[in-house]
Amino acid sequence: MDPFVKFVLPLLLGYLLDLLLGDPRSWPHPVKYFGHMISFFSRLLNRGKGRLWKGALMTAGLCAFVFFFFYYVQRSLAPWPWAQVLLASVVVFFALANKSLLQEGREVFDTLAQQGLEAGRKRLSWIVGRDTSALSPNQIRTAVMESMSENLSDGVIAPLFYYALLGVPGMMLYKMINTLDSMIGYKNDQYLYFGRVAARLDDVANFIPARLTALLMVLVTGSGRAARYVWRFGGAHASPNAGYPEAALAGILHCRFGGPNTYHGRVVVKPYIGEHPRDIEHTAFRKVQYVNHAVTLVMVLAICLGAYFVI
Numbered sequence: 001m002d003p004f005v006k007f008v009l010p011l012l013l014g015y016l017l018d019l020l021l022g023d024p025r026s027w028p029h030p031v032k033y034f035g036h037m038i039s040f041f042s043r044l045l046n047r048g049k050g051r052l053w054k055g056a057l058m059t060a061g062l063c064a065f066v067f068f069f070f071y072y073v074q075r076s077l078a079p080w081p082w083a084q085v086l087l088a089s090v091v092v093f094f095a096l097a098n099k100s101l102l103q104e105g106r107e108v109f110d111t112l113a114q115q116g117l118e119a120g121r122k123r124l125s126w127i128v129g130r131d132t133s134a135l136s137p138n139q140i141r142t143a144v145m146e147s148m149s150e151n152l153s154d155g156v157i158a159p160l161f162y163y164a165l166l167g168v169p170g171m172m173l174y175k176m177i178n179t180l181d182s183m184i185g186y187k188n189d190q191y192l193y194f195g196r197v198a199a200r201l202d203d204v205a206n207f208i209p210a211r212l213t214a215l216l217m218v219l220v221t222g223s224g225r226a227a228r229y230v231w232r233f234g235g236a237h238a239s240p241n242a243g244y245p246e247a248a249l250a251g252i253l254h255c256r257f258g259g260p261n262t263y264h265g266r267v268v269v270k271p272y273i274g275e276h277p278r279d280i281e282h283t284a285f286r287k288v289q290y291v292n293h294a295v296t297l298v299m300v301l302a303i304c305l306g307a308y309f310v311i
Helices: 003-021 030-045 051-075 081-095 098-116 117-124 139-182 196-205 207-221 225-235 244-251 284-310
Strands: 257-263 266-273
Touching: 003 081, 003 098, 003 139, 003 284, 030 051, 030 081, 030 139, 051 081, 051 139, 051 196, 081 139, 098 117, 098 139, 098 284, 117 139, 139 196, 139 207, 139 244, 139 257, 139 284, 196 207, 196 244, 207 225, 207 244, 207 284, 225 244, 225 266, 244 257, 244 284
Parallel strands: none
Antiparallel strands: 257 266
């Protein structure tokens, strides 16, 4: 089979499957098994002395295992190219989260509009870590937009970026890094040391994808304000990466993100991203939906074009 076809076909099939099916909650998913492995080794190692090096060892070991597992599985299927294509297509499908990301955001918006404030707060609590019990309707919609902009990078562009660089093993390696950060990358008593290496590794892995996501958001909307916000506010976030796509979306929507929020009973004051503290209307979700789909499509096509000239 032609190497270009073997690389591009799974990308297109996986992208289309995600577009059509999303992430059915009842289906088996690699990330669920990644989570089980992380939980098992965390219970075993996250105790007593030496938590920093034990967390580092676990992070390195799980990342190496995932990369080489998928590398050798692919190699073992070399005599059957269509089996390799099928495996890669399924991996791309599971690694992308664009449709499920949009579904989750839309459900919060619709729940708020149709069932009221308390139901909207409860539905939002499913997808964000902040305390939602006292949020206003606008704060709920703002939280959704912040989450969606960050997850467009983490859940869509970054996996595609690592597929372009390292194929299926690289894509799954990134998903393990991201899962590690989401489970143990916290600055609390339990994970401050144990999850430190995982959190730093996630920062490094997302450095380019976050900025690439912001650039693509600017390109698909042609928003000069979004470009200015990325330049001015991209580095204002506590995270070295999350501020860039958030700033781009704040510019596109002409609104303001950030500010104080409560996490696990503690008020965290975040810098503001944007200049216009206006209410976000319900219909703004359609614009975000366009941005997500357009950014994803452009990234997929750019990878295909790059592969045409490189492979």
